[in-house]
Amino acid sequence: MVTIPNSCTALSCPTVPLSNGRNIPILGLGTSHVGGYSHEAVLCALQECGIRHIDTSKRNGCEEALGKAVVDSGVPREELWLTSKLWPLDYGYQSAKQACRDSCARLGVDYLDLYLMHWPDCMIPGASNHEVRAETWRALEELYDEGLCRAIGVSNFLIRHLNELKDRGGIVPHVNQVEFHPFQQPLELVEYCRKENIVFEGYCPLAKGQALTHPTIMALAQKYGRSASQICIRWSIQNGVVTIPKSTKPERVHENCQECGIRHIDTAKRYGCEEALGKAVVDSGVPREELWLTTKLWPGDYGYQSAKQACRDSCARLGVDYLDLYLMHWPDCMIPGASNHEVRAETWRALEELYDEGLCRAIGVSNFLIRHLNELKDRGGIVPHVNQVEFHPFQQPLELVEYCRKENIVFEGYCPLAKGQALTHPTIMALAQKYGHSASQICIRWSIQNGVVTIPKSTKPERVHENCQ
Ligand SMILES: NC(=O)c1ccc[n+]([C@@H]2O[C@H](COP(=O)([O-])OP(=O)(O)OC[C@H]3O[C@@H](n4cnc5c(N)ncnc54)[C@H](OP(=O)(O)O)[C@@H]3O)[C@@H](O)[C@H]2O)c1
Structure with missing residues (x-):
């Protein structure tokens, strides 16, 4: 049994900057339809583990349930990073726009943090993939301009698909979400994305659970006193990859969230x-x-x-x-x-x-x-x-x-706490009360939300815990 520290919470999870200045938490929760949706697991991630990034898609069929979990969790919308995806059958200029609005409605939100084209192929018989991708991307660009999507990107795109978008001019995708785990390492694509300032997000970090019984992963888990899933998640994060493991079981969500402690x-x-x-x-x-x-x-x-x-x-x-x-x-x-x-x-x-x-x-x-x-x-x-x-x-x-x-x-x-002086300031104290956090947590969160690398000091272990939350 893996112990549950209080250290991985919204406030200690590092973020990765996108080319448009927004910051995506490096660790999120996946909600794939495979294995079903678990309300309990999402609530656990949001309320107990401090996860603030959830990945979903129309295809996963759980946007409505997820919207309800977000409300039940009590986490304010502005603290959350919600990604959803456009299914290829909805590709095309008008239908893409409608599908985005429908996703927002099901999720109960008035904007998405990130909206992705789920696959490069449009799956529309007789249509030109190339043309459908172009008009769909135009719709996403407009959704971004309108503010309905705060970032837009793609998923499962290869270098040639990304080059195609690049050649067309317009917005370069902020993110490309692709399968990434120790047995699936598309390094050339990772490198291309880095070069082009496209954040690389990896899905299936546990290889759908298959990595967890691999002898090398198990040996590393034993060597470092971690679980196999923690080794996979840490490996992905250490590669600078935004990582979205899924579990339907609260104790596993806890286990998977321990890999973003202070380092x-x-x-x-x-x-x-x-x-x-x-x-x-x-x-x-x-x-x-x-x-x-x-x-x-x-x-x-x-x-x-x-x-x-x-x-x-x-x-x-x-x-x-x-x-x-x-x-x-x-x-x-x-x-x-x-x-x-x-x-x-x-x-x-x-x-x-x-x-x-x-x-x-x-x-x-x-x-x-x-x-x-x-x-x-x-x-x-x-x-x-x-x-x-x-x-x-x-x-x-x-x-x-x-x-x-x-x-x-x-x-x-x-000096994120202004050498401690910020902690007794009336505005900070009022915010602390309003959000149910300590004054130091308010200051640290404020600094992090500004995209600033933040290094509070304390000599007292209980305050170190508090500051990491
Ligand atoms: N863009 C795309 O095309 C695309 C494709 C696939 C996935 N995704 C996204 O990426 C997310 C992650 O991928 P994924 O769900 O396919 O695979 P994954 O995260 O690699 O693995 C999930 C599987 O691992 C098990 N698991 C999780 N934590 C565990 C632990 N600590 N110990 C043992 N088993 C554990 C889960 O079972 P339990 O639920 O029983 O714990 C589940 O069967 C998805 O949920 C989805 O949001 C995107």
């Missing part, structure tokens, strides 16, 4: 705890490859040689042979008499080389303003992967956030 730790040389953190990682038993470790270069170590040495020292203290992310902590070099501009440039060169050597799997900056980022941009070379900046309801550098989005720099927010 990201942010530290810095300056915090003086790298060594202790390295020990905690070893003690936790969590494999290194499951973790995302960020640390930062203190300005006292800026400069080409000293930055490289500082990175190696951080790795040694953490007991790791690579960092997931290494950040320049501040723009100012704090070296009297030195030119900030030049020191930043040579320090960044060192980070670029650390990245090329593989010692840092991503490199970025912290507390950089637009002008500092422009300076790095002008110099050519690697654009920072991340900018970590203070971000909470009372500190919203929106221009910088927008700049980062435009330049493809992930915006990471620190």
Whole structure:
């Protein structure tokens, strides 16, 4: 029996950004017609596991029941990500629009978060697949423009189908949902989607249950003290794939939701705890490859040689042979008499080389303003992967956030609780009461809903639990 932690909830489930700025939770619940619909399982996912992403389709025949489960769960519509799909028999301009409205009506919602063309083939005898796809896609584009679908995409499309849509101009699908599990790895398609900025969503992550008795999966489950389904789900998520396992059994829904617990730790040389953190990682038993470790270069170590040495020292203290992310902590070099501009440039060169050597799997900056980022941009070379900046309801550098989005720099927010000060603010407290959450959960959720990577700190285990919910 797998234990049920409180750690995978709506607030801790990572999201994947779509090309239109919306964020899809990386873990969702499938509702395929195979094996039937379970009201109990959907309620469990929504109420107990904090799942906020549900995948369905007209074909699954459960949209109405699902709409009822959403109402029964008490989860507000705006917290949910609902995907539905257009069945090929409804392809065509008018019928696609009608089918979307019908899906919304059955689900009891006035918009879908994502609407997908279910298959490339139109299944209409005598019709040209190519033409029917084009006019159907035009209908979806209009549904998107009207706001009835907040994102649109396709399912089971191959590269040639995607190229066909691309050639036609117009909206590039935001998502392609395709079968993806250890025994079905369409890597060329995955790569194509990444390149074209189409989020790759994988269905059948458990290979319809068949992966669960495979000797390799079972051996990995034993090795890592996980269930076979958790190994499959984690594998899919670690591939950056949006993952939608289905189960009709609440205890299995719980089991399947445990694979999005906290695996990201942010530290810095300056915090003086790298060594202790390295020990905690070893003690936790969590494999290194499951973790995302960020640390930062203190300005006292800026400069080409000293930055490289500082990175190696951080790795040694953490007991790791690579960092997931290494950040320049501040723009100012704090070296009297030195030119900030030049020191930043040579320090960044060192980070670029650390990245090329593989010692840092991503490199970025912290507390950089637009002008500092422009300076790095002008110099050519690697654009920072991340900018970590203070971000909470009372500190919203929106221009910088927008700049980062435009330049493809992930915006990471620190002090999401305003060092605790947000927690007693009347507005936050009122929102906490209204939504039945704690003040810290409101702040964290707000930051995450802004698409910001969020790193609250607490020294108290019960608060860590609370913050992860
Ligand atoms: N776009 C498309 O064309 C397409 C095609 C297929 C699927 N999908 C979507 O993707 C979702 C997932 O795919 P899927 O449902 O076909 O397959 P899946 O998620 O790979 O596997 C579901 C099967 O695994 C079992 N299962 C789930 N969790 C388990 C656990 N922890 N331990 C043991 N068995 C477990 C379920 O049985 P129990 O219910 O008895 O637990 C069910 O039989 C679908 O529900 C649907 O939303 C989309």
